[in-house]
Amino acid sequence: MGERxxxxxxxxxxxEIGYALVSSxxxxxxxxxxxxxxxxxLFDLGRTARTVVLGLATAAxxxxxxxxxxxxxxxxPRREGRRLGGPAPAPDRADRSGSADSVT
Structure with missing residues (x-):
């Protein structure tokens, strides 16, 4: 928690926040x-129906x-590619093979 x-x-x-707000x-x-x-x-709505449609459109x-x-x-992405409480990032290809020297 003390990390800067x-x-x-x-x-x-x-x-990212700016992008989120503009795209939203x-x-x-x-x-x-x-x-x-x-x-x-397209439709000639009465005053009540128009108010309801605008209210629903605003809510949507x-x-x-x-x-x-x-x-x-x-x-x-959070620090080191992890989210809080999320799974650890997948190891790279060399780590999955069991040996750093093996290349596939």
Whole structure:
């Protein structure tokens, strides 16, 4: 817990967070448009139905935004390629053969 991150690790995390937020915002916008446009443009809805459609489209966009942020940041590699509580990274090819001298 007392380990300090290098500047490169901090920069990589900043870029990853920015990517997660931008791609999530784009996905949320597309989700909102896809969920609301057909109902609002193709059908003549009453005020209540229009409010319900916009509410559902907003809820779908928020859910898509949150899911995308979590998905992108969860996949971001942690220190030494391991996640907290995750499996250890696979050994390289030489380690699996049992001998560092053998080459396949």
């Amino acid at each position: 991150r290098t500047q490169a690790e901090r920069d990589a995390m900043t870029v 915002a784009v996905l949320a916008g597309l989700t909102f448009a896809a969920a609301s446009a057909p109902a609002l443009l 966009a928020v859910l898509a935004f949150a899911a995308r942020v979590v998905h992108v940041l969860w996949r971001f």
